[in-house]
Amino acid sequence: MTETTKKLYDINQSVFAVAPMLDWTDRHCRAYHRMLSDKSLLYTEMVTTGALIHGDKERHLRFSKQEQPVACQLGGSDPKLLAECAKMVEDWGYDEVNLNVGCPSDRVQSGKFGACLMLEPKLVAECIAAMKDVVSIPVTTKCRIGVDDQDPEEALNALADNVIAAGTDALWVHARKAWLKGLSPKENRDVPPLDYELVYRLKERLPNVFIGVNGGVATLEETATHLEKLDGVMMGRAAYQNPMLLAEIDRVVYGQDKIALTPVEAMAAYRAYIEDELTAGTRLASITRHILGTYQGVPGARHFRRIMTVEANKAGAGIEVLEEALAAVSHHQSVMLAAREQQEGALT
Structure with missing residues (x-):
């Protein structure tokens, strides 16, 4: 105990x-x-x-x-x-x-x-x-x-x-x-x-x-x-x-003076665990099926889930699938930010 x-x-x-x-x-x-x-x-x-x-x-x-x-x-x-x-x-x-x-x-x-x-x-x-x-x-x-x-x-x-x-x-x-x-x-x-x-x-x-x-x-x-x-x-x-x-x-709940992880930080923290489990022979989908909701409510969440759901289940899938999914989220957010800035510029 x-x-x-x-x-x-x-x-x-x-x-x-x-x-x-x-x-x-x-x-x-x-x-x-x-x-x-x-x-x-x-x-x-x-x-x-x-x-x-x-x-x-x-x-x-x-x-x-x-x-x-x-x-x-x-x-x-x-x-x-x-x-x-x-x-x-x-x-x-x-x-x-x-x-x-x-x-x-x-x-x-x-x-x-x-x-x-x-x-x-x-x-x-x-x-x-x-x-x-x-x-x-x-x-x-x-x-x-x-x-x-x-x-x-x-x-x-x-x-x-x-x-x-x-x-x-x-x-x-x-x-x-x-x-x-x-x-x-x-x-x-x-x-x-x-x-x-x-x-x-x-x-x-x-x-x-x-x-x-x-x-x-x-x-x-x-x-x-x-x-x-x-x-x-x-x-x-x-x-x-x-x-x-x-x-x-x-x-x-516990009153800790602690700043919550962001989704990006959470994925960075979990990456080492994923790599260790892959080395031990665990299938990628068995590990990463639990992270599909990480970007819930965040632009690009659907892209993240689609890549992780489809690609992680393929034979031989490795850490590159997570990298692809994270890159898709980042790209989607960049596109949205650029579009918003363009709209704001048009209004000024």
Whole structure:
């Protein structure tokens, strides 16, 4: 456990986290996000107990110390297996292990974990307690406010009370129900209405417990509003699709006297990582698919995305593709600046 993590869930200090997202928050994504923010808590994609026990542990658990603080999210419902995997997570050097009680996919439901565990709060508590017994790093819970026809207030309170009694170090709440019947995983991210007030009430009832919110948070302003009432904010798709938001987090959330990186500076910082990974045999697209939103809202962003999407996927693609994309952005901006100056000159 790092010194940072020892202090992580002090309720006197706000926490900003990038949510665990399947197929997105892999080690290349986390490396890029860490370059943008020194302080944000980063999460792995969810990894199941079966994948760790029977699969390629290195592929699932490999990470760089530069990513820290970083948490590993587990999916499972067997206390003994979760304890075994939590110990693996700690041994690999992660700063936290988190239990997924929120994913609504069919695969997760068939394996009796994820959001369907909202129906079994006592089992979730047994899982948390089993993990707490074998590790010294924080063990945290990420849940929904209920599933299907559950009463959200009753479901969330039941889950919270059980995992807190079991020793969870923090509770991250995705402030939407999950509909296990009738909605796809994608629809479950948007269709069920958000209920932030329910999470606020939970915090009021449990003032000494770390409570963080997830779901629908898209701006720094929304982040600051939530942190007036809660201990943490977890941002998902907005942080991934517009990663330059993260460049402001150390200042906005953590009060650091730090000037945010520009997109140009971010690309310069990430370039060395890309080159190292290419040398190690990693495909360019696997590394750079996480940077496509870097120029969001900036003239030339479309050109950047097109080149990186098309060219990076070609066999043998190397760092020259990034150079071409950056040159296209720079050229587009130069053309626009020249056109603006010409217009201004015509008006004088």
